[in-house]
Amino acid sequence: MGGDRGAAAVVAGMADSLAHCPDLHFLVHGSEPELASLIAKRPELAGRATICHAEGVVTMEDKPSQVMRHGQATSMWSTLDAVRDGRAAAAVSCGNTGALMALSMIRLRKLPGINRPAIACLWPNRTARGFAVMLDVGADIKADAPDLLQYALMGASYARNGLGLSRPRVGLLNVGTEEHKGRAEIREAQDLIAAATEAGTFDYVGFVEGSDLPSGRVDVIVTDGFTGNIALKTGEGTAKLIGDFLREAFNSTLLSRLGALLALGSLRALQQRIDPRRVNGGVFLGLNGTVVKSHGSADATGVSAAIQLARRLAASGFTERLKARVASAAAAGQDARTEAGEKNGTAE
Amino acid sequence: MGGDRGAAAVVAGMADSLAHCPDLHFLVHGSEPELASLIAKRPELAGRATICHAEGVVTMEDKPSQVMRHGQATSMWSTLDAVRDGRAAAAVSCGNTGALMALSMIRLRKLPGINRPAIACLWPNRTARGFAVMLDVGADIKADAPDLLQYALMGASYARNGLGLSRPRVGLLNVGTEEHKGRAEIREAQDLIAAATEAGTFDYVGFVEGSDLPSGRVDVIVTDGFTGNIALKTGEGTAKLIGDFLREAFNSTLLSRLGALLALGSLRALQQRIDPRRVNGGVFLGLNGTVVKSHGSADATGVSAAIQLARRLAASGFTERLKARVASAAAAGQDARTEAGEKNGTAE
Numbered sequence: 289m290g291g292d293r294g295a296a297a298v299v300a301g302m303a304d305s306l307a308h309c310p311d312l313h314f315l316v317h318g319s320e321p322e323l324a325s326l327i328a329k330r331p332e333l334a335g336r337a338t339i340c341h342a343e344g345v346v347t348m349e350d351k352p353s354q355v356m357r358h359g360q361a362t363s364m365w366s367t368l369d370a371v372r373d374g375r376a377a378a379a380v381s382c383g384n385t386g387a388l389m390a391l392s393m394i395r396l397r398k399l400p401g402i403n404r405p406a407i408a409c410l411w412p413n414r415t416a417r418g419f420a421v422m423l424d425v426g427a428d429i430k431a432d433a434p435d436l437l438q439y440a441l442m443g444a445s446y447a448r449n450g451l452g453l454s455r456p457r458v459g460l461l462n463v464g465t466e467e468h469k470g471r472a473e474i475r476e477a478q479d480l481i482a483a484a485t486e487a488g489t490f491d492y493v494g495f496v497e498g499s500d501l502p503s504g505r506v507d508v509i510v511t512d513g514f515t516g517n518i519a520l521k522t523g524e525g526t527a528k529l530i531g532d533f534l535r536e537a538f539n540s541t542l543l544s545r546l547g548a549l550l551a552l553g554s555l556r557a558l559q560q561r562i563d564p565r566r567v568n569g570g571v572f573l574g575l576n577g578t579v580v581k582s583h584g585s586a587d588a589t590g591v592s593a594a595i596q597l598a599r600r601l602a603a604s605g606f607t608e609r610l611k612a613r614v615a616s617a618a619a620a621g622q623d624a625r626t627e628a629g630e631k632n633g634t635a636e
Numbered sequence: 637m638g639g640d641r642g643a644a645a646v647v648a649g650m651a652d653s654l655a656h657c658p659d660l661h662f663l664v665h666g667s668e669p670e671l672a673s674l675i676a677k678r679p680e681l682a683g684r685a686t687i688c689h690a691e692g693v694v695t696m697e698d699k700p701s702q703v704m705r706h707g708q709a710t711s712m713w714s715t716l717d718a719v720r721d722g723r724a725a726a727a728v729s730c731g732n733t734g735a736l737m738a739l740s741m742i743r744l745r746k747l748p749g750i751n752r753p754a755i756a757c758l759w760p761n762r763t764a765r766g767f768a769v770m771l772d773v774g775a776d777i778k779a780d781a782p783d784l785l786q787y788a789l790m791g792a793s794y795a796r797n798g799l800g801l802s803r804p805r806v807g808l809l810n811v812g813t814e815e816h817k818g819r820a821e822i823r824e825a826q827d828l829i830a831a832a833t834e835a836g837t838f839d840y841v842g843f844v845e846g847s848d849l850p851s852g853r854v855d856v857i858v859t860d861g862f863t864g865n866i867a868l869k870t871g872e873g874t875a876k877l878i879g880d881f882l883r884e885a886f887n888s889t890l891l892s893r894l895g896a897l898l899a900l901g902s903l904r905a906l907q908q909r910i911d912p913r914r915v916n917g918g919v920f921l922g923l924n925g926t927v928v929k930s931h932g933s934a935d936a937t938g939v940s941a942a943i944q945l946a947r948r949l950a951a952s953g954f955t956e957r958l959k960a961r962v963a964s965a966a967a968a969g970q971d972a973r974t975e976a977g978e979k980n981g982t983a984e
Contacts, residue, residue, distance in 0.1 A: 351816065386812075414877065426811060429819055463774060463865040468699065471777055471862065498869025502877040511866075514819065517811040518863055519870045521846025526871045529762065529850040530878050537906040538899060547899030551885070554892035558885040 289318040289345040289363045291382025292585040298382060299326040301582075301591020303333055308592070309599050315370050317342050318363040342366040346383050348584060352390035364388060368395040371577040377602035378578035380569075380594050382586055388579065389427050389572060396577040399611050401618050404428045404435045405574035406513070407581065408446050409520055412561070414504035421447050421456075422501065424513035425520045425570060431512035436460065436477035437484060438614070442573040443508035444490040445613045449604040450571070450597070451507070455489060459496035459506035461515060469495065481510070487617040569594035571601065573610065578602055637666040637693040637711045639730025640933040646730060647674040649930075649939020651681055656940070657947050663718050665690050666711040690714040694731050696932060700738035712736060716743040719925040725950035726926035728917075728942050730934055736927065737775050737920060744925040747955075749962050752776045752783045753922035754861070755929065756794050757868055760909070762852035769795050769804075770849065772861035773868045773918060779860035784808065784825035785832060786962070790921040791856035792838035793961045797952040798919070798945065799855070803837055807844035807854035809863060817843065829858070835965040917942035919949065921958065926950055 289295055295318055302314050313336055316323050320341040327333050344362035346355050359365045364383055370376035372395050381388050389405070398405055406424035413420045423443045424431060431439065440458050447456035460478055462470040467478070474495075482492050496506050498519060511519070538548035548555065568590040572579040578601045582594035601607075637643055643666055650662050661684055664671050668689040675681050692710035694703050707713050712731055718724035720743050729736050737753070746753055754772035761768045771791045772779060779787065788806050795804035808826060810818040815826070822843075830840050844854050846867060859867070886896035896903065916938040920927040926949045930942035949955075 349814075412877065414880075429811060461866060463777060463862055466697075498866040498871075499873035499876075501870055502873050514811055515863055515866055518809060518846040518859075519866055522849055522867045522870050523846075523874045525847035525850050526874045527878060528847075529760065530875060532762075533906055533909060534882075537902040540902045540905070544899035544902035547895040547897070547902075549895070550898065551892035551895030554885040554888045554895075557888070558881055561881060 289342075290347060290384055291582070292348070293382075293587060295319070295322055296326055297587055298591055299323070299330065299333070300588035301586070301595060302337065303330045304588050304592035305595040305599075306332055306336060308596055312336065312595070312599060314338065315340050315367075315376050317366040317370070318345070319343075340366050340370065346387045348384050350384055350387055352384075352386040355384070355387040356390050356394055359387070359391060364391055365395070368392055368577075368579070371579070372396055378580065378598035380580045380582060380591070380598050382582045382584055382591065382594075385426060385570070385581055385584075388581055392572055392575050392577075392579050396575040396579070399574050399576060399607075399614055401614050402438060402442075402574035404431060404438070405572055406439050406442060407570040408443055408573055409570050410451075411501050411509070411520075411523070413502045415507075417451055417453070418561070419451060420501065420504075420507050420509060421451065422461075422509040422511070422516055422520065423573065424511065424516050426513045426517040427572070429512070429514040431473070433473045433476035433480055436473070436510055436512070437480040438574070439510045440481045440490070440492075440508065441484065441488045441614055441617050442610060443510060444488050445610045446571060446573060446606070447507050448489075449606045449609060450601060453507055455491060456507040457493050457505070458485075458488075458490045458508040458510060459493045459500065461509050461511035461519070462495040462497065465495045465497060467495075477510075484617055488613065569597040571597070574614075576607065576611075578607055637690075638695060638732055639930070640696070641730075641935065643667070643670055644674055645935055646939055647671070647678065647681070648936035649934070649943060650685065651678045652936050652940035653943040653947075654680055654684060656944055660684065660943070660947060662686065663688050663715075663724050665714040665718070666693070667691075688714050688718065694735045696732050698732055698735055700732075700734040703732070703735040704738050704742055707735070707739060712739055713743070716740055716925075716927070719927070720744055726928065726946035728928045728930060728939070728946050730930045730932055730939065730942075733774060733918070733929055733932075736929055740920055740923050740925075740927050744923040744927070747922050747924060747959050747962055749966050750786060750790075750922035752779060752786070753920055754787050754790060755918040756791055756921055757918050758798075759849050759857070759868075759871070761850045763855075765799055765801070766909070767799060768849065768852075768855050768857060769799065770809075770857040770859070770864055770868065771921065772859065772864050774861045774865040775920070777860070777862040779821070781821045781824035781828055784821070784858055784860070785828040786922070787858045788825075788829045788838070788840075788856065789832065789836045789962055789965050790958060791858060792836050793958045794919060794921060794954070795855050796837075797954045797957060798949060801855055803839060804855040805841045805853070806833075806836075806838045806856040806858060807841045807848065809857050809859035809867070810843040810845065813843045813845060815843075825858075832965055836961065917945040919945070922962075924955065924959075926955055 317340045342363040346364045371379045407427045408423035409425045410419040444456045447453045570581040580598040665688045690711040694712045755775045756771035758767040792804045795801045918929040928946040
């Protein structure tokens with residue numbers, strides 16, 4: 289109910305995703321009359337969607353702390369409780385990110401051993417598969433070294449289950465690739481992550497820079513939620529600027545309009561390749577349950593992509609796999625922490 | 637001497653810039669035999685370049701601390717001393733950024749009242765002028781609230797003298813535009829900057845997000861050097877990825893190749909519009925003297941852009957103006973700091 293385009297975009301996305309994944313069944317949370325009327329207009333959803341009435345809506349302006357205290361009657365709360373109670377295999381929301389993460393923490397709870405859950409996004413790159421995972425892109429504005437280690441483990445697990453990469457290459461986002469660069473917590477995290485590659489079944493490529501996000505040199509980019517959020521939005525904004533400039537360039541002369549017409553097929557393929565709606569869906573990692581956060585402004589195509597991603601993760605038993613991975617890596621991580629602590633002369 | 641393409645790209649850039657600014661005279665620092673041979677091949681440089689021999693070179697791998705201790709004989713040191721002694725109006729270097737900033741700090745010294753100098757870059761956006769200023773993009777990995785205020789003052793001054801904006805719109809980079817978002821130092825800086833708009837002659841637009849860097853909603857984007865460096869490189873990397881994808885798309889079929897040929901004029905104009913070499917030149921702000929850091933991999937066009945920027949700033953008396961601005965804003969800033977300290981209940 290709380291996305292920028294309201295319930296209509298969500299119901300349209302449900303219908304679209306059903307065309308790709310015919311085995312889906314939806315629990316739709318929100319205003320019964322509004323949802324019933326939207327669903328009635330889509331015959332393909334008949335028998336595929338159950339409405340769970342919820343009176344309240346979390347708006348984009350609501351503060352997470354208020355929603356945590358007074359949000360019991362909202363569609364967001366109802367959605368997460370369906371996952372909590374095992375009635376739903378995964379949750380998808382276009383709503384307020386901060387509130388969704390805060391509610392997810394109290395309703396689903398963190399996985400054992402996880403300090404800070406994270407939001408992971410997909411980033412277009414030069415690899416054949418076409419994407420890298422970046423996390424955290426906004427669950428928490430800070431992360432210390434053990435948090436960054438957990439992001440590496442969770443990101444690698446997501447890359448295996450979401451992208452099918454058997455041994456993902458993990459990198460730590462920094463302002464340079466030299467060992468002495470960056471903040472203290474990043475240099476400390478470097479040691480922790482390097483020591484956890486076997487337990488986490490990933491390769492560690494070292495520090496990576498902003499230019500490496502799309503370079504294809506790394507599959508999982510680890511960073512704190514402040515930096516990750518700004519990198520994500522900078523990349524999106526830059527891509528949009530160039531797209532707009534490109535459209536202007538093609539419209540500027542008759543000759544260029546004709547040229548664009550001839551190249552239309554190739555340009556459409558390019559657009560498809562970098563279409564942000566294709567990679568729509570920030571995945572919340574580190575919780576007892578799968579939550580996919582769709583872009584607030586997502587249209588039917590975007591919502592559908594988020595639903596399909598949620599389905600893929602649910603079908604792979606992702607939460608259980610991640611839980612097992614974190615548990616088995618905890619011992620190795622603990623060893624590494626002790627070592628790194630000694631090496632850096634810290635007490636931790 | 638220390639750029640990725642060596643002295644040849646620098647000498648080529650000097651020749652190119654002379655075509656745009658015929659009044660230039662160069663002091664070129666480095667290996668006399670190498671520079672003499674390169675300059676001899678360019679008749680347009682005859683009588684326009686004086687070689688200042690320096691035996692040593694600061695490499696990209698050298699640590700700033702080592703260069704500060706043992707770098708006296710290098711071309712970088714010699715370049716900065718020419719500004720220090722008043723023999724040069726501005727310095728341009730393609731070398732090691734960290735070493736250049738460290739040497740600039742000890743040879744040129746910080747302006748009175750400046751705590752952390754910053755590096756400012758230009759960022760393509762949707763405005764008619766075509767650029768925003770972002771700082772810090774890598775002088776220092778951290779910045780507290782008073783530093784961010786100084787960045788706002790310095791960035792506004794640069795936008796006035798470098799871009800000709802009489803009253804720049806300043807924004808503070810954050811993970812959301814709501815007042816409660818972000819780290820403590822950013823929320824504190826918000827109050828300081830909002831209180832300094834009259835003294836600094838700028839408008840404060842509030843928090844901006846990564847997507848606002850190219851949006852045209854803001855002329856000066858203030859952030860710490862860690863975040864700014866990652867945003868800059870992410871934007872550059874994304875632009876490069878899309879450019880490469882676009883080239884592939886145009887080469888993919890005969891029809892699209894023909895289309896590209898027809899649209900060539902418009903595409904060239906687009907390329908020019910987003911060409912990173914046009915905005916080449918990170919300006920060091922907050923020092924007694926103008927230093928422009930060109931991209932390490934800059935070619936003749938890039939070096940020429942950096943030289944022209946240095947000339948424009950030197951001609952505007954930028955350092956003196958900035959110095960006066962910082963001094964006059966110091967009192968207002970001090971008032972604002974006291975107020976903000978009281979408001980936030982901090983002791984500062």
